[in-house]
Amino acid sequence: FERPHNDTINFSNRGMTLEAELNESNKYYLNKEIAVIHKKPTPIQIVSVDYPKRSAARIKEAYFRKASTTDYNGVYKGRYIDFDAKETKNKTSFPLKNFHKHQVEHMRECLKQQGICFAIIKFVNDQSVFLLKATDLIDYWDQQQIGGRKSIPRKTIEKIGVAVPYQINPLLPYLRAVDSIIE
Amino acid sequence: FERPHNDTINFSNRGMTLEAELNESNKYYLNKEIAVIHKKPTPIQIVSVDYPKRSAARIKEAYFRKASTTDYNGVYKGRYIDFDAKETKNKTSFPLKNFHKHQVEHMRECLKQQGICFAIIKFVNDQSVFLLKATDLIDYWDQQQIGGRKSIPRKTIEKIGVAVPYQINPLLPYLRAVDSIIE
Numbered sequence: 369f370e371r372p373h374n375d376t377i378n379f380s381n382r383g384m385t386l387e388a389e390l391n392e393s394n395k396y397y398l399n400k401e402i403a404v405i406h407k408k409p410t411p412i413q414i415v416s417v418d419y420p421k422r423s424a425a426r427i428k429e430a431y432f433r434k435a436s437t438t439d440y441n442g443v444y445k446g447r448y449i450d451f452d453a454k455e456t457k458n459k460t461s462f463p464l465k466n467f468h469k470h471q472v473e474h475m476r477e478c479l480k481q482q483g484i485c486f487a488i489i490k491f492v493n494d495q496s497v498f499l500l501k502a503t504d505l506i507d508y509w510d511q512q513q514i515g516g517r518k519s520i521p522r523k524t525i526e527k528i529g530v531a532v533p534y535q536i537n538p539l540l541p542y543l544r545a546v547d548s549i550i551e
Numbered sequence: 552f553e554r555p556h557n558d559t560i561n562f563s564n565r566g567m568t569l570e571a572e573l574n575e576s577n578k579y580y581l582n583k584e585i586a587v588i589h590k591k592p593t594p595i596q597i598v599s600v601d602y603p604k605r606s607a608a609r610i611k612e613a614y615f616r617k618a619s620t621t622d623y624n625g626v627y628k629g630r631y632i633d634f635d636a637k638e639t640k641n642k643t644s645f646p647l648k649n650f651h652k653h654q655v656e657h658m659r660e661c662l663k664q665q666g667i668c669f670a671i672i673k674f675v676n677d678q679s680v681f682l683l684k685a686t687d688l689i690d691y692w693d694q695q696q697i698g699g700r701k702s703i704p705r706k707t708i709e710k711i712g713v714a715v716p717y718q719i720n721p722l723l724p725y726l727r728a729v730d731s732i733i734e
């Protein structure tokens with residue numbers, strides 16, 4: 369019996385979005401009582417609802433709204449966890465336009481309350497995932513406002529971020545990366 | 552000039568729901584950089600969406616889903632805050648049926664991670680608001696499962712809960728009640 373020739377096994381599933389991968393990982397963390405972290409529902413502006421007599425209320429007209437916070441939050445080791453997940457097809461850098469102003473302001477506010485805030489960034493091209501601290505993201509964001517670059521070089525993310533390699537359970541062990549940024 | 556004859560002034564607004572009162576209070580806490588606490592969007596099951604050429608995507612059919620967590624969460628003094636808000640028209644007790652099983656299980660899970668969990672309960676009849684610790688709520692909930700009462704007497708809530716009197720800013724100073732339950 370011989371070991372397969374591929375030295376590094378990548379457990380990532382090319383059909384899965386980063387969001388689905390994180391939701392699955394969060395389910396694992398919840399079941400193992402390691403953390404309670406959920407994705408927030410998508411905010412919807414409801415315009416019109418039907419209330420049929422013998423069945424469930426039916427929303428007939430509604431629109432997607434821009435989120436005013438990040439997508440994920442919860443609790444881990446008593447600490448408040450807050451992050452957003454972003455995928456990019458870009459190979460050499462992460463474009464800052466992936467974030468809305470409101471999300472960055474939300475992170476700034478959570479940091480003031482000593483929350484643990486970060487972004488999970490996936491380069492879909494080669495299925496690499498990194499945790500980037502909100503403080504680093506905010507540095508680049510603020511620089512951009514005064515004429516700085518519109519993206520963060522991948523090389524920088526590799527250096528200042530924390531790699532989150534795929535594994536089996538959980539698929540994306542990002543709380544290990546969180547451990548490394550909690551002082 | 553004489554002081555008005557009413558000794559206790561109630562700043563509550565009978566037209567406002569508890570949720571609106573909490574949202575307003577949270578806005579105050581956010582602006583004053585005291586805490587970052589938001590209501591989660593209502594979870595919706597989207598069935599059909601129209602993508603018109605020159606305007607926003609329009610949801611044509613969707614249904615309300617039951618929340619699997621509580622409605623509010625966020626961060627205060629570095630601690631994870633998690634709660635649900637419930638109104639009752641009942642004068643003498645708070646019916647436990649106001650909670651879904653999933654919400655109580657969610658609170659149980661957050662407590663294991665050392666989150667600060669509670670319910671904000673409003674007796675609309677006389678506009679009285681109380682903070683009830685999740686541990687107390689869960690005690691009553693579990694007792695109910697084995698044949699105990701289906702509601703918590705108001706007298707008990709007055710005794711083991713923390714009153715949240717209306718004031719001007721914030722309208723519902725519930726974080727003061729939270730201070731009293733953080734050991």
Ligand SMILES: [Mg+2]
Nearest residue numbers: 439452453454
């Ligand atoms: Mg997102």
Ligand SMILES: [Mg+2]
Nearest residue numbers: 622635636637
């Ligand atoms: Mg509620």
